[in-house]
Amino acid sequence: MTARRPRQRAVRGESRVGLRAEVEVGPVAHGGHCVARLDGRAVFVRHALPGERVVVEVTEGADGDRFWRADAVEVLSASPDRVVPPCPYAGPDACGGCDFQHVTLARQRELKADVVSEQLRRLAGLDLRVEVEAVPGDDDGLHWRTRQRYVGLVGGGRGMRKHRSHDVVPVNECLLEAPPAIHEVRGRAFEVAPGGFWQVHPGAPQALVDAVMTGLDPQPGERVLDLYAGVGLFAAFLQAAVAPGRVVAVEGDATASRLSRRNCPGVVATAGDVAKVLVERHDEPFDLVVLDPPREGAKRRVVEQVVDRRPRAVAYVACDPAALARDVALFAESGYALVSLRAFDLFPMTHHVECVAILTSR
Known part of the structure; x- marks a missing residue:
């Protein structure tokens, strides 16, 4: 080694x-x-x-x-x-995949809540109490990663990389690994390309859909803009709720956008860079907007395009609390206030946390 x-x-x-x-x-x-x-x-x-x-x-x-x-x-x-880490490969100078295996599960969630609160306070000027919710589908924080990648070792075997390093630790198994995901939510099946994006925690899609639908409270006849829409997870249920309203789904990955048309017949699916698409197309008013951006967040160009359409409410799905807080501050500049936030423990044993923020126009 x-x-x-x-x-x-x-x-x-x-x-x-x-x-x-x-x-x-x-x-x-x-x-x-x-x-x-x-x-x-x-x-x-x-x-x-x-x-x-x-x-x-x-x-x-x-x-x-x-x-x-x-x-x-x-x-x-x-x-x-x-606590004693359940995985023999967790710890200093070992596998870098987990951050908190030495911490009780309840305390892990408190630590993540503290991080979300601190980022919102520091970057958005908001003092908000946060609770990180458990999500069904893991086994006391283990066996939830339905998509796992290993490093192949010379001569056979597999390994995981150390933290911030290219060095590899040989492993027999990862205790986070779970069987491949079933792409089904609320009894509705979704087609996903091999290697395409789908939430890795088995309970994540259901939890996020429920949080977005509850937070937005979509009504028949409303117009919805679903940004970074993937294969149509949110668009599918929003379409059913607002019918006969209009749903537009914008996704940067052409394959995922094409699959969203199959998963959500009737949804207007547009493939392309979200910021560029919003400048060039779909400039009519929308009642509701869903944002599910990558880790770096939506950023100013997209936020400005969203508020330009004057939605009554925005659901922001965030996998990085710092990016969320920065974008919440950008929305506040245009008169949109954070009215609710739910945080979910979709990545137990790691520092990652998923949030669903609801913003409304003042």
Whole structure:
């Protein structure tokens, strides 16, 4: 096994990789780590919990860097929420797929809620209490990943990559892996291309559809714009609710857009970059908009096009709380306020969390 190779960064001063020090662990931060201080410098620590006293080993950082990254390699004072990781490959210098296997499931959800709240407060100026909801379909946080990728090893076998590294840890199995997804929601089947996007947690599509439909409360005759529509998961149920209204689904992936036509007969499906399509087409008013953008968020160009259509309500499905908070702030500039937010634990044992935000015009 080769030594761990962090991603290359410009070195500013003497490297401190390998340095060990004792620290008090501070609050959780976005990205699967907690913040500690070492001689005044921020250190992002994995495999720790707020309030713990640990020995950290620096994995990335030099004297001139604003912050360092580190692993907790020894726990001197443990949190009551610490548990033995169920997976033998979880921990420092091991598989990087999970962030929180050392944390009780209930505390994992509290940590994720803290991150969502902190991002909304810091980036959108909102003080909001968040609860991360459990979703049926996993086994106490395990066996939920219906689509899994391994690294093939020379001579056979398989492995998983270390955190922020190309190095590979041989594994016999991943405890998150689950049987392939059944592409069916509320008794309705969806066609998905091999390798095409579909939520990996078995309970995710149902939970997200329910949250969007409840939050928007679509009415017969309304006009709906579904952006980043995929194969039509939301469009299908919105179409049924607003009939005889109009549903337009815009998706960047041509194959997914084509499949949305099969999955949602009658929906107007347009393939193309969402921002560009909105500039050129579908400029009529819409009553409702659904946004389910990639991790980087919708950003200003799309937000401005959405508010230009003056919907009464927007449902924003977000897999990154920082991107969500930035876009919520953009909506606020145009008079749209966040009126409700639900967060779902669709990725147990990791730092990821999915949110459904509802915004309405003031």
